[in-house]
Amino acid sequence: MRRILFLLIFGFAGLVILLWLGLWQMQRLAWKQDVLSEIESRISADPVDLPNLASVERDKYLPVTVTGEMVPGEIHVLVSVKQVGAGYRIIQSFNTDERTILVDRGFVPVTAKEVDRQNGVMKITGNLHWPDEVDGYTPGPDIDANIWFARDVPTLAAALGADPVMLIARSGTDPGITPLPVSATGIPNDHLQYAITWFGLALVWAAMTGYFLWRSRAPSESEAQ
Incomplete structure (x- = not known):
């Protein structure tokens, strides 16, 4: 028993x-x-003007529309897209009337890394984002080859002389660049x-x-x- x-x-x-x-x-x-x-509701909301003092806690995923000038000079962040393969996110600085921010314009294949792209005055709609992509295993950038391995906003901002604010383009900024807009699908559940x-x-x-x-x-x- x-x-x-x-x-x-x-x-x-x-x-x-x-x-x-x-x-x-x-x-x-x-x-x-x-x-x-x-x-998802926040991402798809109607865009507003860029806040004067954007913050990670308050403005993550905030949809905004900015008008200004895309500054020549790119950073290429290595990325892989499903059913497409390897390529690069094109990160550039963007001058508005009030400040300079970062813009993630989207994806280009490896073969288009050095292609000339449209710059100058444009209007962009997208979402503010501060991606958390850096950990102890993330290699440092290859500056000579202009190949980066993560979107670390403060580091990218310092390299491009911009404020540590990144706008992920929702609409196209160049016919050769495919936007990779912010989405909740990549958040694990x-x-x-x-x-x-x-x-x-x-x-x-x-x-x-x-x-x-x-x-x-x-x-x-x-x-x-």
């Missing part, structure tokens, strides 16, 4: 923990879906997979607990004789 009682307590405790983890992930899933919905994993483990745990209880209650061969 002690062995059966131990199995019952141990099995029930493990099942409760696994089910709680699955339910917790479902709660996280609902929370993440609300966050993503809020981000794996909570459903995690929940399924925990519920699956709970099912296996319950089955194994039942099996061991059955084995414990089944008569041994010596008892059967």
Whole structure:
């Protein structure tokens, strides 16, 4: 009886923990879906003027429209696009009447890295963004080849003499550049997979607990004789 009682307590405790983890992930899933919905609504809102003092906390994803001059001189950030392959994001400085900001104009294939592009006066609509793409494994830029590996806004701003504010173009700024507008699709949301994993483990745990209880209650061969 002690062995059966131990199995019952141990099995029930493990099942409760696994089910709680699955339910917790479902709660996280609902929370993440609300966050993503809020981000999508913010991204697709009507554009406004560029704030005088844009900040990461308040103005991330804010849609804005700016008019000014695209300044010659590019930074090429290595990126890969699905079903297209490797290429570069074209980052340039953009002079408005009040300030100079960074503009992510979009994607060009590797073969178009050195192609001349349209500059000068233009009107751009997009979203403010401060991408978090740098970690301990991100290599430093190859300055000589003008190949960068992350959009680190302060570093790019220092290199191009602009304020640390980046506008991701939503509309085209050159026929040869494909805009890569801000989207919530790249934000990971794996909570459903995690929940399924925990519920699956709970099912296996319950089955194994039942099996061991059955084995414990089944008569041994010596008892059967």
